[in-house]
Amino acid sequence: MKRTLALVLMSIGGLGAAVTGISFAVAAGTSLQAIALANSESEEGSLLGPAGVVSPEPGLSDDEAITVENWVAPTEADIPADATEDWRTQYLIGLKQGEVARECMADKGFEYIYGAGLIDVDVNSAWRDLPEKEKAAWGIAMGGNPGVGADWHWEDAGCTGVALKATNQENAN
Amino acid sequence: MSALVYRWAAWYSRDLPETVTKERRDELASDIHEHTAWARSEGMPDGRLSRDIASRTVRGIFSDLGWRRMQLRRNDALDPAAGRRRRVNSAALFLVAAVALLIVGWGVAVLSRVGQRVLEGAISPWSDTANGVIAFTVLATLGLALLVRRRTRFIGALWLIVPAIALLHLGTYALISTSVTIMMLTFNLPSWDLLLLALDVSVALLLVGAALWWWPTRSQAPHPAPVVTDAFAPNGVHA
Numbered sequence: 001m002k003r004t005l006a007l008v009l010m011s012i013g014g015l016g017a018a019v020t021g022i023s024f025a026v027a028a029g030t031s032l033q034a035i036a037l038a039n040s041e042s043e044e045g046s047l048l049g050p051a052g053v054v055s056p057e058p059g060l061s062d063d064e065a066i067t068v069e070n071w072v073a074p075t076e077a078d079i080p081a082d083a084t085e086d087w088r089t090q091y092l093i094g095l096k097q098g099e100v101a102r103e104c105m106a107d108k109g110f111e112y113i114y115g116a117g118l119i120d121v122d123v124n125s126a127w128r129d130l131p132e133k134e135k136a137a138w139g140i141a142m143g144g145n146p147g148v149g150a151d152w153h154w155e156d157a158g159c160t161g162v163a164l165k166a167t168n169q170e171n172a173n
Numbered sequence: 174m175s176a177l178v179y180r181w182a183a184w185y186s187r188d189l190p191e192t193v194t195k196e197r198r199d200e201l202a203s204d205i206h207e208h209t210a211w212a213r214s215e216g217m218p219d220g221r222l223s224r225d226i227a228s229r230t231v232r233g234i235f236s237d238l239g240w241r242r243m244q245l246r247r248n249d250a251l252d253p254a255a256g257r258r259r260r261v262n263s264a265a266l267f268l269v270a271a272v273a274l275l276i277v278g279w280g281v282a283v284l285s286r287v288g289q290r291v292l293e294g295a296i297s298p299w300s301d302t303a304n305g306v307i308a309f310t311v312l313a314t315l316g317l318a319l320l321v322r323r324r325t326r327f328i329g330a331l332w333l334i335v336p337a338i339a340l341l342h343l344g345t346y347a348l349i350s351t352s353v354t355i356m357m358l359t360f361n362l363p364s365w366d367l368l369l370l371a372l373d374v375s376v377a378l379l380l381v382g383a384a385l386w387w388w389p390t391r392s393q394a395p396h397p398a399p400v401v402t403d404a405f406a407p408n409g410v411h412a
Contacts, residue, residue, distance in 0.1 A: 006385035007261060013379025014268050020371040023364075031362045032354065148287055149302030149346040156297070 097163035101142070104159035108141045175205050178230050185241045188259055193244060261386070266320070269330055269383045272376060273317040276337045280310030283344040290351045305343045312336040323387075330384035337380070338373050345369070 079088050102112040144158030154161035154170035164170040182201055186194040205226065212222040249256030283306050291298045313336040319329030348355035359365055 002385060002388070003258075006382045006388075009378050009382025009385065010265055010268070011382075013375050013377070013382055016371060016375030017272070017379060020368055020375055024368045024372070027362055027364055027368065028358055031358060034361075145297055146350065147297045147300035147302070148290075148350050149300065149343065151297070151300035151302055152350050 093167050093169065096167050097169070100166040101159045101163040104162045105141060108159070110138055110141050175226070178205065178226060181230060181237070185237050186244075189241070189244050189248065197240075265383045265386050266326070268379060269333070270317070270320055272337065272379065273313060273320060273329075273333055276313045276333065276340055277310060277317060279344055280306055280313060280336075280340050283340075283347050284310065286351050287347055296351065302343055302347045306340065306347055309336040309339045309343065313340060324389070327384045327387035327389065330380045330387065334377050334380045337376050341369060341372060341376075 079091055083091070098112075105112045140158065142159050144156045144161055146152045146154075146156040146161065154165045157164070161170065178201060179198065182197060183194075186197050208226065208229075209222060212225070217225075245256075245259070249259070284303070287296070287303050287306070290296045313333060316329050316333035316336060319325045319332055345355060345359070349359055350356070362368075
């Protein structure tokens, strides 16, 4: 009886873990592919960058640094007609975060650079050509020095934290 | 050196009927005795004798394992239920050890990522989450160590439940703020929470089942097993 119960539990658990692991891998792969596809197809750039790094504004190419001077405030007219409500909401939140982060960085004497925080993506010549020391200083100004997980506090997260707080997304993690 | 030979023999004759293992031990003892007597009569130094015995043991490893395989096959044919139990036992050990290794590996991978970001000055060191990952990775390693000995295997399986579940959650939590990929997945994968929950439940069921399987019975006396004598095992001994 004990051995039979153990065998049943191990079978269900083993099978469940295998199926969940495979489902997770497939779902993650599909999701990441969809994100990559959305990024490559969107003329407006990615909406799904890390917190504080938002889509470029209309009229600017991916390779053009967005600054306080050349930034053009987006309007709802920039949102595709077939965009879902979630997409529209995220877009507007992203743009608002960009606006706040840009102002915050300008207050600290830095230029806001689109896509600077993306890892392993050489998105922007303005970022690529920045000296390493300036990159580090820029990174601290933008991302601060927050903790991990539960210790993450928007107050410690530089302009990213400020942008998240301004859009009520500071607890989104 | 003889002690090492006997330990090796005890390992490769595990799960076999006591009569078979005793017979193997006796043959080994006789073989070592004869070898030692011959070496003494030849005036061979003890160091060289030890090296000779060690060399014979190493050269006989594959034969010893072949002997074990043959004995197990014969015993399985005579007692199919015992054979099934042994196979389930091996499968359970393989599965649980694989889960434990994956969990420890996951903890180490998360810590290396967090450490990398700390060195870059991007995040603060010694956060509660990172400390939690360290603590549960150590606990998972201890659980893995408990699986090694048969007597403590059921404790190891139960022990691993908490660190396994905790590391799944704490690890992904730590990576949200240190990995763009994980952050994107947590925000964009609608089934993220459901999959994590399913993984929690599956791993817990597997470990509870394994603990139950390995739970010591009240009587530790070995169950009667068929005797395989020389009549069934013509192969010689490879000491």
